[in-house]
Amino acid sequence: MNNKIKVACIIDDDNIYVNLVKKIIETKKLCDNLLVFKDGKDGIDYFEALLQNLNQKGIPEIILLDINMPIMDGWEFIERFTKIQNKFDKRITLYVVSSSINVTDIDKAKSLSTVQNYLVKPVNIDDLEAVFSRTA
Amino acid sequence: MSESTLEKFVMPNSEICYWELHNNTSFWSQAFISKLGYDISQIDINLEFFLSKIIHKNHASTFRDNFYNLVRHDVHFKQNILLLNSKGDYEEFICKTNEELTLSLKPNAKAIYFFKAKIKTHPKVKDDYYYLETASMTSTGSWYIDFENKRSYWDQITRKILDYPEDFIPSLRMALTLYAKEHHAIATNAFLNCAISGTPFDLEIIMIKSTNKRFWARAIGKPVYNEGREIIGMRGVFQNIDSVKTKEINLKRTSEIVASQNSRLFNFAHIVSHNLRSHSSNLELIVQYIESIDNPAEQLMMLSTIKEVSSSLNKTIGHLNEVVTIQTNCQQHKEDVSISATLDQVCKSIGQIITTNNVTINTDFKAGDIVSYIPAYMESIILNILTNAIKYKHPDRDPIINFKTSLNYRNNDRLILEISDNGIGIDLDKFGDKIFGMYKTFHLNKDAVGIGLFITKNQIESLNGEILVDSEVNKGTVFTIKF
Numbered sequence: 001m002n003n004k005i006k007v008a009c010i011i012d013d014d015n016i017y018v019n020l021v022k023k024i025i026e027t028k029k030l031c032d033n034l035l036v037f038k039d040g041k042d043g044i045d046y047f048e049a050l051l052q053n054l055n056q057k058g059i060p061e062i063i064l065l066d067i068n069m070p071i072m073d074g075w076e077f078i079e080r081f082t083k084i085q086n087k088f089d090k091r092i093t094l095y096v097v098s099s100s101i102n103v104t105d106i107d108k109a110k111s112l113s114t115v116q117n118y119l120v121k122p123v124n125i126d127d128l129e130a131v132f133s134r135t136a
Numbered sequence: 137m138s139e140s141t142l143e144k145f146v147m148p149n150s151e152i153c154y155w156e157l158h159n160n161t162s163f164w165s166q167a168f169i170s171k172l173g174y175d176i177s178q179i180d181i182n183l184e185f186f187l188s189k190i191i192h193k194n195h196a197s198t199f200r201d202n203f204y205n206l207v208r209h210d211v212h213f214k215q216n217i218l219l220l221n222s223k224g225d226y227e228e229f230i231c232k233t234n235e236e237l238t239l240s241l242k243p244n245a246k247a248i249y250f251f252k253a254k255i256k257t258h259p260k261v262k263d264d265y266y267y268l269e270t271a272s273m274t275s276t277g278s279w280y281i282d283f284e285n286k287r288s289y290w291d292q293i294t295r296k297i298l299d300y301p302e303d304f305i306p307s308l309r310m311a312l313t314l315y316a317k318e319h320h321a322i323a324t325n326a327f328l329n330c331a332i333s334g335t336p337f338d339l340e341i342i343m344i345k346s347t348n349k350r351f352w353a354r355a356i357g358k359p360v361y362n363e364g365r366e367i368i369g370m371r372g373v374f375q376n377i378d379s380v381k382t383k384e385i386n387l388k389r390t391s392e393i394v395a396s397q398n399s400r401l402f403n404f405a406h407i408v409s410h411n412l413r414s415h416s417s418n419l420e421l422i423v424q425y426i427e428s429i430d431n432p433a434e435q436l437m438m439l440s441t442i443k444e445v446s447s448s449l450n451k452t453i454g455h456l457n458e459v460v461t462i463q464t465n466c467q468q469h470k471e472d473v474s475i476s477a478t479l480d481q482v483c484k485s486i487g488q489i490i491t492t493n494n495v496t497i498n499t500d501f502k503a504g505d506i507v508s509y510i511p512a513y514m515e516s517i518i519l520n521i522l523t524n525a526i527k528y529k530h531p532d533r534d535p536i537i538n539f540k541t542s543l544n545y546r547n548n549d550r551l552i553l554e555i556s557d558n559g560i561g562i563d564l565d566k567f568g569d570k571i572f573g574m575y576k577t578f579h580l581n582k583d584a585v586g587i588g589l590f591i592t593k594n595q596i597e598s599l600n601g602e603i604l605v606d607s608e609v610n611k612g613t614v615f616t617i618k619f
């Protein structure tokens with residue numbers, strides 16, 4: 001795979017889930033570098049800082065975003081991210097990955113143009129591989 | 137004579153006796169005039185002539201009121217009247233308005249129809265008897281206010297409803313004292329509107345008997361006009377509807393309780409599915425991962441992750457259990473609980489935290505201190521809010537927490553406890569509806585679990601209370617508990 005994803009980003013407050021996905025990504029060598037943020041605020045701070053100091057290596061190609069998080073939830077992250085998304089000269093694909101099976105959440109996410117897709121936890125390994133290869 | 141659309145387009149050569157009223161002019165149908173045996177030259181077509189020359193004097197004033205209420209306020213009516221014919225005899229008619237008889241008139245035009253009564257009404261004595269029976273059986277008393285002489289009159293049933301002696305003479309000055317304080321504004325408004333602009337009213341209102349007993353009444357009133365079309369008084373009825381209204385209120389309360397229980401259950405089901413899902417999905421992912429790797433050593437390593445998941449699953453189930461217990465515990469025995477004593481007890485149990493954080497606690501329980509409550513809940517509620525206030529104290533100042541009780545102005549039985557702090561506060565615009573949710577944390581504090589306020593709210597609501605929050609970032613938070 002010559003255009004394999006180099007940097008991916010997970011924004012999620014569920015430690016166990018994050019560690020698991022990390023492991024799977026490592027084992028399956030789905031990407032070279034994985035950024036992990038514990039809530040939307042940490043995540044958006046990173047992207048906003050990245051704009052000041054455009055370091056191509058630090059821009060992830062995909063974001064896996066949780067919805068229910070303390071401080072800044074996924075919705076607010078999407079709102080802020082949508083405003084700056086086009087300033088990066090790399091396409092960043094955003095997936096919502098949540099254990100919420102609430103239809104309003106799912107519909108809301110799918111109605112947002114920034115959101116590529118809504119994945120319901122548990123994601124399986126095949127799903128992850130698909131996500132990582134679709135953008136590749 | 138004004139032109140009548142009714143006659144022209146709808147019912148030419150009609151046999152129907154009616155008046156058409158439009159823009160201050162009235163038209164009397166030919167049938168109306170001829171039925172009474174009059175010739176157009178003998179009469180004047182206007183209300184004054186009708187009131188003074190045609191209608192029986194006993195019916196004139198009621199008809200006048202009905203007439204103006206129709207013209208000015210669209211109040212329809214039906215009245216039995218006696219009309220003088222050209223031979224000098226009275227004939228009985230029923231007059232009705234176009235609410236019941238819809239014919240296309242000019243826009244805004246109104247019609248009054250006169251039908252010859254087929255059956256003779258009962259003699260007056262009998263009429264009064266039925267009226268009195270109806271009034272007393274439905275507890276409906278009538279009243280009259282005479283603006284010219286500044287007097288008011290009640291019938292015996294009004295006196296009975298309001299518990300005043302049979303020889304009691306009402307006065308205008310006492311009018312407001314007949315209504316409950318919280319309904320003074322409503323009563324004043326209705327009566328003034330009726331007196332000034334002639335708007336009739338029909339309200340459900342709490343009235344006060346001479347014995348100070350409160351009861352729900354239906355109060356209906358309408359203006360009384362003189363020949364000069366001025367409002368010279370008001371008449372109406374009071375009906376005691378206490379038992380019906382009380383049932384209605386109780387029913388409403390019950391349905392509110394059911395609705396809130398239902399919404400709590402729904403919420404709970406949602407929480408259960410959501411919180412258990414995150415664990416089960418983690419377990420599933422672990423199993424998948426284990427299956428996808430061949431290295432036994434690494435597979436074994438995943439066991440520790442399973443342990444992690446199972447312990448947090450256990451914790452979640454523990455929390456859910458706590459909530460279930462609340463739902464079933466609300467039947468538990470209530471006792472008189474002292475808020476101040478409970479607070480002292482809580483302060484003792486977390487004395488360490490209070491001293492290390494330099495917490496000042498002010499109390500004011502003058503309005504009340506004792507509530508019939510489940511003691512364990514009171515302790516848990518106070519503990520939760522107190523520890524929250526300390527946990528989320530402002531970094532620049534020592535926490536000051538105030539406990540103050542007050543009485544509900546509507547219902548003096550209900551005690552209200554207000555707990556305010558000077559902590560970091562919370563952005564309610566952002567988190568407002570979520571603050572009492574499960575596993576919702578809004579700050580970076582490590583020990584935030586997001587279960588405390590959820591439990592507190594459930595405990596309070598299971599005992600039919602209410603908890604509200606008001607907060608300003610960097611100023612502090614106020615929790616208001618209605619027991």
